[in-house]
Amino acid sequence: FLEHLGTLPGQGIDIDRQLFGRVGARLLQPTLAAALDHVRDLEASVGKDVAEVEAKRAAKARLDAALGPLRRLAQVWSGGVLLGPEASNDPGYAALVTLATHADADRDAAMEALLRGDNRLAAMRDAGASGVAFDLVFPEVFWPDGYGGGRRGFDAVLGNPPWDALQPLAKEFFAAWDLRVLDAPTRRERAEVEQRVSLDPEVAAAYRAYVAGFDCTKRLLDRVYRHVGRSAHGAPSGASTDLWQPFAERAIALLREGGNVGLVLPSAFHANQSATGIRALYLEESALRCCFSFENVRKLFEIDSRFKFALVAATRGGGEADAFDCAFYLDDPEWLFQGGAPLRFTREFVRATGGDYLSMMELRSEADAAVAASMYQQGIALGDVLTAREVRLGRELHMTDDAHRFTPTDKVLPVDDPRDPAVAQTLRARGYLPLHEGKTFHQYDDRWEDRPRYLVALAAVADKAAWREAARYYRLAFRSIASSTNERTAIWAMLPAGQFFGHSAACERTPPARPTASGLLVLALLNSWCLDWMLRQKNAANVSMFILDGCPVPTGALEGARARFLAHGALRLSCNHAGYAALWHEQLGDAWAEASPRGTWPAVSGDARQALRAALDAVVAEAYGLSRAQYAHVLGGFSHRSDPAGAERCLAAYD
Numbered sequence: 001f002l003e004h005l006g007t008l009p010g011q012g013i014d015i016d017r018q019l020f021g022r023v024g025a026r027l028l029q030p031t032l033a034a035a036l037d038h039v040r041d042l043e044a045s046v047g048k049d050v051a052e053v054e055a056k057r058a059a060k061a062r063l064d065a066a067l068g069p070l071r072r073l074a075q076v077w078s079g080g081v082l083l084g085p086e087a088s089n090d091p092g093y094a095a096l097v098t099l100a101t102h103a104d105a106d107r108d109a110a111m112e113a114l115l116r117g118d119n120r121l122a123a124m125r126d127a128g129a130s131g132v133a134f135d136l137v138f139p140e141v142f143w144p145d146g147y148g149g150g151r152r153g154f155d156a157v158l159g160n161p162p163w164d165a166l167q168p169l170a171k172e173f174f175a176a177w178d179l180r181v182l183d184a185p186t187r188r189e190r191a192e193v194e195q196r197v198s199l200d201p202e203v204a205a206a207y208r209a210y211v212a213g214f215d216c217t218k219r220l221l222d223r224v225y226r227h228v229g230r231s232a233h234g235a236p237s238g239a240s241t242d243l244w245q246p247f248a249e250r251a252i253a254l255l256r257e258g259g260n261v262g263l264v265l266p267s268a269f270h271a272n273q274s275a276t277g278i279r280a281l282y283l284e285e286s287a288l289r290c291c292f293s294f295e296n297v298r299k300l301f302e303i304d305s306r307f308k309f310a311l312v313a314a315t316r317g318g319g320e321a322d323a324f325d326c327a328f329y330l331d332d333p334e335w336l337f338q339g340g341a342p343l344r345f346t347r348e349f350v351r352a353t354g355g356d357y358l359s360m361m362e363l364r365s366e367a368d369a370a371v372a373a374s375m376y377q378q379g380i381a382l383g384d385v386l387t388a389r390e391v392r393l394g395r396e397l398h399m400t401d402d403a404h405r406f407t408p409t410d411k412v413l414p415v416d417d418p419r420d421p422a423v424a425q426t427l428r429a430r431g432y433l434p435l436h437e438g439k440t441f442h443q444y445d446d447r448w449e450d451r452p453r454y455l456v457a458l459a460a461v462a463d464k465a466a467w468r469e470a471a472r473y474y475r476l477a478f479r480s481i482a483s484s485t486n487e488r489t490a491i492w493a494m495l496p497a498g499q500f501f502g503h504s505a506a507c508e509r510t511p512p513a514r515p516t517a518s519g520l521l522v523l524a525l526l527n528s529w530c531l532d533w534m535l536r537q538k539n540a541a542n543v544s545m546f547i548l549d550g551c552p553v554p555t556g557a558l559e560g561a562r563a564r565f566l567a568h569g570a571l572r573l574s575c576n577h578a579g580y581a582a583l584w585h586e587q588l589g590d591a592w593a594e595a596s597p598r599g600t601w602p603a604v605s606g607d608a609r610q611a612l613r614a615a616l617d618a619v620v621a622e623a624y625g626l627s628r629a630q631y632a633h634v635l636g637g638f639s640h641r642s643d644p645a646g647a648e649r650c651l652a653a654y655d
Contacts, residue, residue: 001074001133002028002151004224005097009080009124010088012223019098026101028147031070032139038063039140065108067136069100072111074136076121079128081223082216089120096121127216134254153256153316160264161247165240166218168211170194177203186403225249230277232356237274242266248278248312252286255316260289267293267308270326270360271538273546279358283347287318290325291360292342297331311336322347328362343369352376355550361537368537371630375534378625379552382526386549389518391476392509393545396467396501397435397456405460406435409452417451421496421579428498431458433471438479438504441493443527444573444613456500466509472497473511474583476519478526480506480543482535487639489543490532492523494570496579506545516586517567523574524566525553528620529650533634554623562619569616573609576602610649618653628654 006020007013014020041059045052064071076096080088092114099110115121135142135151142152171190174181177197184190198204221228221241228245231237244265251261268275270291282288293310296303315321325342327335343363353361353376363369386393397405409418416423418434427433432455442448461467479491481504501507508519525531531551538547557563568587572594575584578601592598595608604612621631631654635647 001070001077002135004077005070005073008088008090009077009093010085010090015094015097019094019101022101023097024147026103027069027097030103031066032143032147034066035063035139036143036146038066067139068108069111071133071136072115072125073097073100074133075128075131076115076124077128078131078133078220079124079126081220082127083124084216084219087120088124089118092118092121093124153259154254155256155259157251157254157259157261158263159247159251161244163266164243166214166221166243167240168214170207173207173210174198174203187400188404221246227277227281229274230280231273232276234277237276239272239274242268242274244268245275245278249281252281252314252316257317259316260313261316262311262313265310265312267310269310269312271362273357273359273544276357276359279354279360282312282314283350283358287315287321288324289313289315289321290342292326292330292336293328293362294330294333300333326360329364349373355381357546357550359538359550363537367630367633371626371633372534372537374626374630375530375554375624376552378554378556378623380555380558381549382551382553383545383549385553385558386522389515389522390510390513391519391522392513393476393478393506393548394509395503396470396507396509398503399437405456406454407432407457407460409434409455412455417447418455419447419451421577424496424498424579427455432456433458433498433500435500435502436477436495436505437502438481438491441477441479441491441495441505443488443491444493444523444570445576446493446495446579447576454502461500467500470507470509470511471500473508474516474519474580475499475508475511476523477501477505477507478543480504482543487641488532489535490526490528492526494519494523494574494583496583506543516583520567520570520574520587521558521563524570524616525557525620527570528617529638530617530621530624530626530631530634533637536637552624554620554625557620557623562623565619566616569612572604573612573616610643610646611653614646614649614653617650621650621654 006015006023008015038059042056042063044059045056047053047056073093073096076093080090080093096111096114099107099114102110115125141154143149144152171181171194174194174197177200178193181190181193181197184193198207218241225246226234227249229237229239229241244263248263248265248269251263255261269278270293290313291310293308294300296305296307296309299305301307301309323344323346326345327340327342330340343366345360349369350358350360353372361368361372363372385391412427412430412432413423418424418427418432419440424434434452435454435456436446436452440448440450440452458468474494474497477493477495482489482491495507511519531553534551535543535547538551557566571584571587574580580601581599584603594600594603596603596605602609618631621634626634628651632647632651635650638647640646
């Protein structure tokens with residue numbers, strides 16, 4: 001708290017300079033000196049008999065009395081920050097600080113009188129009463145030599161902080177009054193239940209108080225914590241605040257210089273965008289010692305077995321340590337005690353592979369690290385490539401929020417597949433477009449597995465002009481929900497015009513802004529085994545733009561003969577039915593050099609298709625600068641169960 005004593009709780013600016021000058025000499029120095037005397041009295045005995053226990057009780061009472069003025073200020077300041085600028089009485093706080101600097105017998109009584117006589121100050125104290133000012137609870141730890149002796153801290157901090165998100169859960173709250181809110185199939189219907197329940201003034205008031213509690217905590221976090229919820233360059237991440245983050249930041253703050261922290265944290269520590277600020281604190285302002293990431297397959301914690309967590313240790317300061325031990329996909333804690341061989345990451349490697357976000361690749365071996373280093377050395381961030389080529393990707397319809405816009409396919413088409421070009425044309429005439437989800441397409445294939453579950457009536461998106469405009473074009477889409485246990489993680493396709501996309505299939509939002517050839521080049525690069533391998537090293541259970549943007553694409557494949565070959569190959573692989581005829585003509589005119597008769601779809605099939613895919617992939621691997629052994633290592637990371645000969649075919653093409 002003493003770091004914040006001299007700032008006004010509401011406005012966050014410094015108190016009067018003359019007043020602040022008196023705080024050190026008249027308040028902090030004598031108060032902490034007296035407190036340390038009482039701590040010594042407390043520690044003078046172990047309390048072996050009644051007399052010693054009574055002496056300790058008296059010493060504790062004197063300690064509390066000595067620290068009373070500072071603890072009152074801490075409560076009032078904390079409450080003022082929690083309540084916000086409008087409710088905080090900043091002049092009243094400054095007056096309270098002034099009284100605290102008066103070293104006379106009436107100081108405590110005067111401070112209490114001011115607090116009782118000012119409703120706003122009293123409300124501030126009540127709001128901050130449960131706060132813990134560590135430097136006022138353990139003055140001997142933080143100020144062992146008094147205020148002038150410099151601030152210290154704990155030798156070690158250990159913990160397993162909560163992993164919940166700091167956000168109100170409306171559904172769970174309103175379920176206490178009406179369980180039907182849990183059964184609402186869509187967010188829209190749930191909102192109707194919530195609105196109906198909120199007509200009760202008691203419920204409405206309780207919900208306002210519930211939400212206000214979260215707002216108060218967020219205000220405190222914004223004021224006190226510099227690294228929580230921060231993305232690259234200190235920008236707000238925009239994500240819900242994870243509660244483990246303030247604990248992780250506070251753990252470092254509680255240490256002395258050279259002190260050590262050990263925490264059990266969710267894998268978000270080393271992977272998520274919103275944890276960039278915490279990673280920067282541990283990597284660049286402290287010395288990270290280790291990050292050992294476990295999968296919960298052995299149910300070490302009573303949470304989902306798919307959840308991952310990390311054991312993290314760091315030293316405050318210790319800037320000379322440039323490397324740390326790490327390991328990923330562990331499942332047995334005995335590994336920690338049986339001489340397991342961790343990888344050794346340097347700060348430079350994390351900066352090179354994690355970019356401004358400092359995210360850590362989930363590598364398993366030194367061979368993985370060598371491949372990753374080569375790919376990044378020869379690559380440029382995909383996010384920069386997409387921006388330069390004006391390929392803008394994002395979410396379109398949300399399967400819950402926009403459910404009211406959907407029409408079940410079987411209500412319009414009992415049997416036919418809306419992805420069939422002839423059926424799609426008939427549907428458009430009737431005012432419908434199919435809704436693709438991630439499972440309805442695959443690499444270079446817009447007709448994967450079962451037909452789309454839903455159609456979208458154009459009338460239902462009359463208010464979404466941008467959606468309707470984008471749907472007029474051929475555009476890229478990728479499957480955003482994947483798993484490293486699937487055969488492929490990177491699943492991209494160029495889909496025909498006349499399609500909408502659910503949120504499990506991120507898509508191009510402004511396809512007219514880029515040349516189609518740019519989209520085809522991106523398609524070839526992102527469907528490669530190399531890019532897919534890279535995604536799997538980045539915790540890609542959900543393929544987000546944050547993860548994709550940081551992946552490297554080879555600069556040598558972005559221009560010239562390689563780029564033309566890749567874009568042309570992606571075109572040939574994509575044109576699988578008559579719905580792509582216009583795309584073919586746009587790119588190649590009347591040219592046709594395929595083995596099949598002109599205008600026969602798919603343009604490439606059978607062995608020729610497999611050979612073309614292998615050739616494209618080998619060109620990408622060569623552009624990354626991978627040796628044959630490294631390329632074989634990449635290919636060995638996949639099952640190839642749908643094409644057992646695929647890896648050898650790729651290596652032959654590489655040769």
